[in-house]
Amino acid sequence: MAKSIGVTLSERVVAGLVVDHKLAGPMRVFPEAHDDEYALVEMPADAIMHTLCQQIIQVADGATDIVSVGVGVPGVIRNGVVEEAPNLAQLKGARFQEVLGGKLKENGLNASVNLLNDADGFAAGIAATHGRLDSIVRVWTLGVGIGFGRYPFLPGAWEGGHTTVTLDDKENYCGCGGRGHMEGIMGHRAMRLRFLDMEPEEVFEAAAKGDARCLDFKRLWHKALAAGTATSIHLDGPGKFFIAGFNVRFVDLSMLKDYIQRMVKMSPLQAYSLEIVQDDAETRIIGAAVAAEQAATR
Structure with missing residues (x-):
């Protein structure tokens, strides 16, 4: 063992x-x-x-x-x-x-x-616990910032949360100082900076009630996640994407899938799927251990 x-x-x-x-x-x-x-x-x-x-x-x-x-x-x-x-x-x-x-x-x-x-x-933890160690697994973690994980490991920076998803010069809320980043739209910190008068959960609650400003932001938030996912599909191919983190509660899968479908049109790249999973310490510990075992045998 x-x-x-x-x-x-x-x-x-x-x-x-x-x-x-x-x-x-x-x-x-x-x-x-x-x-x-x-x-x-x-x-x-x-x-x-x-x-x-x-x-x-x-x-x-x-x-x-x-x-x-x-x-x-x-x-x-x-x-x-x-x-x-x-x-x-x-x-x-x-x-x-x-x-x-x-x-x-x-x-x-x-x-x-x-x-x-x-x-x-x-x-890596998702791959191990979902029986997908022979597949490509990608995961977005939606929290204070936006994390992007990939299994199997490949060399590179892989700072997917800093994918540029808009050319609007006013989109400058990312903590790294860069403009147009996913994290500058979707990150919890960035949302609080954008809506100084509302907490992120209040923004999405207002959007559900039809508030125009908040509904526009909800659409932008989902377009950002769709754009980051579509970019990964175009670079790394289709496959399974998992979404986790404490702000996964804001994800409207129907809206997200609709935006991705508009962005990914080449038929060989359309074999992708999305699944929301719980982000827990046990999965992360298992993943770190699995990655270490694999690194030790390379």
Whole structure:
């Protein structure tokens, strides 16, 4: 039985032991208090690395047959280095994979470490839990920002949430500073900046009641998601797209499918499908572990 440890790092650290692509035992969470959401944001990079190491060692619980450790981190991840991390800026430039691997060895855990974008880890988790490890899986995560994950892993930045979907110079709400991005339309932060007098849920509630301004935005929001999906289809081919995240509640699948159909007209590219799934830590942990196992055998 293949044993790996999967870890996700975002608002908190969540780690778990994965055996044959299934979670084995309880997950460890730091910080444990759900209202302490800024604990990691305020930590120096060295302290985050130490915390990760301690959580992993506790999950391992003295086992010597763990082959790999996978860590999902939001941002641009390449060759084991965090090149950009908007939500954990102190990690930018960190040789994360190398440093964490060294710390684990110092604590008696000699396992390969694989660092990947957290959305890619989520895509791998969906592939593992949905029996699609032999297929291309793509996932949009709709939250504070917009994440895009792909399985199997391919080299590249894959910052799909920053796909340019409009040429309107006024569309400048993306947190990266770029104009016309999906995230600048769909991201929770961007929506709050756009509607200073309303929360995002209030915008969609008003749209359902026929408010013209909010209904126009609902259409723009869905067109942005459709445009990002259509772009991926044109670049990477058709297939299954999963949609998750706390703002998946705003998705109108009928509207979204209609817009995608208007954008994707070449018949060989029309064999795509959409499915809404729950975004949970267990799937992300499994995905990070699966990706680490596969990286260890490449």
